[in-house]
Amino acid sequence: MQExxxxxxxxxxIDQALMYQxxxxxxxxxxxxxxxxxxxxxMNCADDTANDRLxxxxxxxxxxxxxQLMERCLEKILEIEGWDRATLTMPxxxxxxxxxxx
Amino acid sequence: xxxxxxxxxxxxxxxFSAEILLSELEKKGFTQARRLASPEALAEELTMHPADVxxxxxxxxxxxxxxxxxxxxxxxxxxxxxxxxxxxxAMKRVREWAKETKNIEVVVEKPLSxxxxxxxxSDLAAARQAARAQRERFERLTSIVPExxxxxxxxxxxxxxxxFEAIVLFTDVRRSTTLITNNPPETYFNLLNLTLGAQSRLVxxxxxxxxxxxxxxxxxxxxGMGRSYLALRCALELTRASNQTVLPYGIGVAQxxxxxxxxxxxHRDGRRQHYDVIGATVxxxxxxxSLAEAGEVMTTPAIVAGARKGDLSPTRRDSVAxxxxxxxxxxxGLRIPEExxxxxxxxVMP
Numbered sequence: 476m477q478e479x480x481x482x483x484x485x486x487x488x489i490d491q492a493l494m495y496q497x498x499x500x501x502x503x504x505x506x507x508x509x510x511x512x513x514x515x516x517x518m519n520c521a522d523d524t525a526n527d528r529l530x531x532x533x534x535x536x537x538x539x540x541x542x543q544l545m546e547r548c549l550e551k552i553l554e555i556e557g558w559d560r561a562t563l564t565m566p567x568x569x570x571x572x573x574x575x576x577x
Numbered sequence: 578x579x580x581x582x583x584x585x586x587x588x589x590x591x592x593f594s595a596e597i598l599l600s601e602l603e604k605k606g607f608t609q610a611r612r613l614a615s616p617e618a619l620a621e622e623l624t625m626h627p628a629d630v631x632x633x634x635x636x637x638x639x640x641x642x643x644x645x646x647x648x649x650x651x652x653x654x655x656x657x658x659x660x661x662x663x664x665x666x667a668m669k670r671v672r673e674w675a676k677e678t679k680n681i682e683v684v685v686e687k688p689l690s691x692x693x694x695x696x697x698x699s700d701l702a703a704a705r706q707a708a709r710a711q712r713e714r715f716e717r718l719t720s721i722v723p724e725x726x727x728x729x730x731x732x733x734x735x736x737x738x739x740x741f742e743a744i745v746l747f748t749d750v751r752r753s754t755t756l757i758t759n760n761p762p763e764t765y766f767n768l769l770n771l772t773l774g775a776q777s778r779l780v781x782x783x784x785x786x787x788x789x790x791x792x793x794x795x796x797x798x799x800x801g802m803g804r805s806y807l808a809l810r811c812a813l814e815l816t817r818a819s820n821q822t823v824l825p826y827g828i829g830v831a832q833x834x835x836x837x838x839x840x841x842x843x844h845r846d847g848r849r850q851h852y853d854v855i856g857a858t859v860x861x862x863x864x865x866x867s868l869a870e871a872g873e874v875m876t877t878p879a880i881v882a883g884a885r886k887g888d889l890s891p892t893r894r895d896s897v898a899x900x901x902x903x904x905x906x907x908x909x910g911l912r913i914p915e916e917x918x919x920x921x922x923x924x925v926m927p
Contacts, residue, residue, distance in 0.1 A: 483638060
């Protein structure tokens with residue numbers, strides 16, 4: 476599965492979104508990690524029958540598509556919010572926002 | 578929150594996230610949350626500001642930061658550590674490390690999207706405070722309850738009574754009635770506590786156990802190998818002039834079987850119980866003590882022989898009749914030879 480963001484980059488986004496109002500990028504990051512785990516999980520399954528293979532191919536394809544979609548989404552929202560794309564540093568303006576859900 | 582002012586220690590290598598967490602914790606009523614200034618300051622921090630809960634904010638780019646949780650656990654093993662970790666590989670890494678090292682109690686996933694994290698911290702702090710209060714209560718109780726009683730309590734219910742060979746040592750202040758009459762109650766109690774405290778320290782030094790204070794005196798037992806020597810050595814030390822300056826007292830030492838256990842039924846009547854030793858040996862020691870003059874030990878020749886203290890010159894020889902014993906029991910009076918070096922410092926007058 477092709478990855479635009481590596482684990483360190485995604486983790487960095489989550490680490491910075493500890494409990495800000497802008498924790499939404501972090502939730503997208505979580506979804507990306509979950510899709511990677513789903514893809515990895517089905518890769519480890521045995522293909523004992525033709526049916527098995529079809530099931531896993533279906534899951535793999537859906538996971539890859541969803542993963543690509545969520546990575547594009549992350550790319551876009553980081554741009555909209557004004558994150559530094561090179562260092563993945565949260566903009567100062569977002570850091571000052573109060574917590575919403577906690 | 579039900580608990581009062583939980584003390585939290587935040588370990589976070591990033592200034593910005595530490596500030597957020599501290600601010601949010603304060604909003605939730607955790608007013609005594611502190612951030613660890615630097616990993617090197619951990620020992621001093623935990624000593625100067627004991628924490629109820631340690632919160633560790635893990636950052637993916639600082640994997641070595643986990644080691645500080647191990648250090649915190651080594652310094653304060655009873656304090657729970659909560660790690661806040663981002664989802665994905667970081668979570669997997671920390672969970673595996675926590676499982677392997679047992680240095681983290683709870684791992685919470687970032688972002689913290691609801692109240693659960695704060696409720697968890699509150700619950701852990703309350704549990705820690707309750708455990709600490711219980712521990713302090715236990716320590717206070719063990720200072721007023723004989724050590725043997727604590728050990729007996731820790732045994733199963735059917736083994737809380739015991740019979741064993743022991744040396745019993747009694748002390749009793751001489752002319753206490755006159756002293757009580759001539760001193761204000763507070764002064765007398767201060768003098769008495771000073772004397773009994775010094776006696777207890779000596780008993781402890783020689784491996785004995787104080788069972789109880791008997792008003793103006795003390796009852797202690799010595800068990801195990803070398804008990805005759807240790808008990809007699811202790812008794813002689815108690816006769817030393819410097820240990821008799823506050824309130825002079827006599828000492829009685831006897832050996833034999835004693836019964837130990839809890840007296841009283843906590844489920845009936847007065848619902849009171851106390852640990853005690855009873856039996857003929859205890860009576861004999863008390864009787865010998867009553868015969869002793871201030872600064873004198875009354876004991877039996879058998880104890881002197883058992884203690885290999887045949888070189889001591891008795892101050893006097895006597896005999897005592899006691900119910901339950903055949904005939905009269907020979908006894909000897911002893912005082913510590915002046916040239917014997919002191920074991921511990923004498924009681925200091927207030």
